[in-house]
Amino acid sequence: xxxxxxxxxxxxxxxxxxxxxxxxxxxxxxxxxSIITETEAYRGYDDPASHAFRGRTMRCNIMxxxxxxxxxxxxxxxxxxxxxxxxPLGQPAAVLLRGIKLFNNKTITGPGxxxxxxNINKTHNGISLxxxxxxxxxxxxxxxxxxxxxxxxxxxALNKLWRYYY
DNA sequence: CGCAAGATTATT
DNA sequence: ATAATCTTGCGA
Numbered sequence: 701x702x703x704x705x706x707x708x709x710x711x712x713x714x715x716x717x718x719x720x721x722x723x724x725x726x727x728x729x730x731x732x733x734s735i736i737t738e739t740e741a742y743r744g745y746d747d748p749a750s751h752a753f754r755g756r757t758m759r760c761n762i763m764x765x766x767x768x769x770x771x772x773x774x775x776x777x778x779x780x781x782x783x784x785x786x787x788p789l790g791q792p793a794a795v796l797l798r799g800i801k802l803f804n805n806k807t808i809t810g811p812g813x814x815x816x817x818x819n820i821n822k823t824h825n826g827i828s829l830x831x832x833x834x835x836x837x838x839x840x841x842x843x844x845x846x847x848x849x850x851x852x853x854x855x856x857a858l859n860k861l862w863r864y865y866y
Numbered sequence: 867c868g869c870a871a872g873a874t875t876a877t878t
Numbered sequence: 879a880t881a882a883t884c885t886t887g888c889g890a
Binding site for chain 1: 871872873874877
């Protein structure tokens with residue numbers, strides 16, 4: 701198992717590629733390490749379920765920024781959702797973290813619960829995972845056998861199978 | 867300025 | 879199946 705931090709080029713790909721490739725990778729968040737087991741892809745302009753579908757807003761601004769940054773927003777007044785930006789600067793896209801597995805083998809499913817466990821909040825919005833020694837994602841395995849389904853909790857674009865897990 | 871909806875979760 | 883909870887984005 702390699703121990704390499706994922707690079708700008710890794711995140712600078714189509715968001716569905718990044719979402720699939722993030723499966724099995726190790727997310728390091730201030731001394732807490734876990735393995736990514738479930739992701740979802742969101743993409744501006746051509747994806748009605750994306751926050752950036754109708755262009756730039758205050759909330760989704762980070763989706764337009766450089767790839768490899770955290771996009772964190774509050775949902776339902778209570779829960780933080782943690783995303784990682786993808787694709788070139790100016791092309792809005794992000795991968796939502798939906799499931800992680802801890803090294804004690806316990807699994808956490810649900811974006812709100814992940815953020816709660818990792819202590820992710822609004823202050824982390826916009827920080828880069830590249831060349832960051834405290835918060836980053838390390839290369840690990842490539843998961844080749846994964847499932848694809850419609851994304852959870854949305855009412856639009858249910859035809860897109862952009863949720864990935866294994 | 868007001869209001870409906872929301873990339874969720876815990877509880878019934 | 880449904881309430882909880884409050885920020886955001888859109889329309890007026």
